Amino acid sequence: MEDDSGAAIHAPLAGPAPSPDDVRRMLAGVIDPELHLSIVELGMVDDVEVSPDGKVKVKVALTTAGCPLRGQIKSEVQSKVRGLPGVTEVDVEYGEMTQEQKATAMQRARWQAREDAEPTEVLATTRVLAVASGKGGVGKSSVTVNLAAALASRGLTVGVLDADIWGFSVPRMLGVEGRLGGAEGKIHPNTVEVPNTLDTNGPAGLLKVVSMGFLVDDEGTALMWRGLILTKAVEQFLNDVRWGEMDYLLIDLPPGTGDIQMGLARMLPQSELLVVTTPAVAAQRVAVRVADMARRSYLKVVGVVENMSEFVAPSGERFAVFGEGGGKALADEISAPLVAQIPLEPSLSEGSDTGRPIALSAPDSPAGVAFHELAAQLVDDLAPPIEMAGCTARILELADQAAAKT
Numbered sequence: 001m002e003d004d005s006g007a008a009i010h011a012p013l014a015g016p017a018p019s020p021d022d023v024r025r026m027l028a029g030v031i032d033p034e035l036h037l038s039i040v041e042l043g044m045v046d047d048v049e050v051s052p053d054g055k056v057k058v059k060v061a062l063t064t065a066g067c068p069l070r071g072q073i074k075s076e077v078q079s080k081v082r083g084l085p086g087v088t089e090v091d092v093e094y095g096e097m098t099q100e101q102k103a104t105a106m107q108r109a110r111w112q113a114r115e116d117a118e119p120t121e122v123l124a125t126t127r128v129l130a131v132a133s134g135k136g137g138v139g140k141s142s143v144t145v146n147l148a149a150a151l152a153s154r155g156l157t158v159g160v161l162d163a164d165i166w167g168f169s170v171p172r173m174l175g176v177e178g179r180l181g182g183a184e185g186k187i188h189p190n191t192v193e194v195p196n197t198l199d200t201n202g203p204a205g206l207l208k209v210v211s212m213g214f215l216v217d218d219e220g221t222a223l224m225w226r227g228l229i230l231t232k233a234v235e236q237f238l239n240d241v242r243w244g245e246m247d248y249l250l251i252d253l254p255p256g257t258g259d260i261q262m263g264l265a266r267m268l269p270q271s272e273l274l275v276v277t278t279p280a281v282a283a284q285r286v287a288v289r290v291a292d293m294a295r296r297s298y299l300k301v302v303g304v305v306e307n308m309s310e311f312v313a314p315s316g317e318r319f320a321v322f323g324e325g326g327g328k329a330l331a332d333e334i335s336a337p338l339v340a341q342i343p344l345e346p347s348l349s350e351g352s353d354t355g356r357p358i359a360l361s362a363p364d365s366p367a368g369v370a371f372h373e374l375a376a377q378l379v380d381d382l383a384p385p386i387e388m389a390g391c392t393a394r395i396l397e398l399a400d401q402a403a404a405k406t
């Protein structure tokens, strides 16, 4: 005999009806096929009822009501619970998780992914921000280098990993060149010092930059490598570069949701995504795919950056050249905050071509101000989730330093 999900039904095992706790213990063995953790641990078991004649009713809260894997969860629940003596029938009812339940489940899954990931050269104390977008040309690289520069001008040490292997542009935008050095089998990043403008007496900031552009002579050579080493290259950048101490690591991702993004999620599950989009509302649909990828790989979306927002003329007049509302619409759709609106500014583009990011060359321009505000927000308001191992490690480290000084 088979039930509607195709699972074989065995004759019930004799015995008195089990308690709801007995049932929950069995359910702990049901693994959510998407999040790879027990449905009990993920808080998906809403309710368990057992009637005196051994009929069990389990209410399972799904991440989304239409979850395509619900049939699989149901048959797993049924076969596990039927293994308990005294169970005569198992009924599975579906519900949908509340926002809060979902957040808790994702936090749990993220924590687990981090536990499972092999260590890389990126220290646990480094906050990783990956800059992503659904399509190309929306300003990921511009956001990466300017945000990195703005963070460094606060006296922070900031890594910049150009993970756009064949479309690398970070070296040109930051005006950094030269082959990467190395010692003892490890690659050393190229570095640029950035004056501390937040506290002029404070320590200077530092950018540590790694890009395919430092390994090949031109973009043509990089193209020839395409497919052969692409995902491996990012893996090597994470494993073989001696990154050392860094407050932040910013990763400029290639557009879309391909292998590089998935590899990053696997290797650095602590990464938080900044999703860049343009104000055109149509662009939002493509960007939503990035958020879907983030959910599937348990990455947290820290915020949406709308780039090329209205152009502010010297007269103060504003022009929405590329439309408006795209950033807000995307943020609402994926339940993430809209953290910045970077205006369209011709000098931003010029700064990229001359290797002087606008955040450093014209910090008081509208775009310059927007990047510095984004940096301040990330440092002060959008602090990493408390569960982040690096956070605790950093607090302990600071406490140790303070103790050593007294």
Ligand SMILES: Nc1ncnc2c1ncn2[C@@H]1O[C@H](COP(=O)(O)OP(=O)(O)OP(=O)(O)O)[C@@H](O)[C@H]1O
Residues within 6 Å of the ligand: 133, 135, 136, 137, 138, 139, 140, 141, 142, 143, 164, 167, 169, 254, 255, 307, 308, 309, 342, 343, 344, 345, 346, 347, 348, 349, 350, 352, 367
């Ligand atoms: N706010 C802005 N104002 C004016 N020009 C901008 C702005 N943002 C980006 N640009 C220009 O738009 C072009 C694309 O930007 P950028 O290279 O940063 O995008 P990208 O998303 O990294 O592109 P790709 O997908 O090709 O890597 C560049 O020429 C850049 O200088």
Ligand SMILES: [Mg+2]
Residues within 6 Å of the ligand: 140, 141, 142, 164, 167, 169, 252
């Ligand atoms: Mg780019």
